[in-house]
Amino acid sequence: MTPFGARLRALRDARGVTLTDLAKALHVSPAYLSALEHGHRGRPSPGLIHQVNEFFGLIWDDAEDMVRLARVSHPRVVLDTAGLSPEATALANRLARDIRRLPPDAIAALLAILERAAPEA
Structure with a gap:
């Protein structure tokens, strides 16, 4: 699970929103959202992050936190250590x-x- 996926699931659980209902509201498939929550998909697009923020009514710090979490939620990281020690x-x-x-x-x-x-x- 990625940091963004964990937060998304926590928001859904706290508000009693099913995966299917959220997917329908965001115009994506439930399979995509499930894969995003479980870390089987890459970072969400800025547009999807905005939609999630709007759906859950997140503003200011909470909305920025979702952007930050998405930034650190790529499940397949590549490290280039060329030129390092x-x-x-x-x-x-x-x-x-x-x-x-x-x-x-x-x-x-x-x-x-x-x-x-x-x-x-």
Whole structure:
């Protein structure tokens, strides 16, 4: 599941909206929304993000948060470490190999380290 997909599902659950009803309102298929929620589809388009924000009545910070979540929700990431240190390449390869085995607390710790070292813009 992607960050955007998790938030979309949480919004649907909190408001009692079915996948089918949301898909109909957004003019997309339920299969597409399900794939988006489960991380089997890439980032949603800016237009779809806007539609989701409008459907749920999200404004200001909540709407911006949906844009941010969509930006970090590509399920198949490619890392180019050309020109970086050997350690950076080793880290990228290790993460690619082991990410499925990391427990949630280890992922949270790694994200916290990265946020302290290089905060998102």
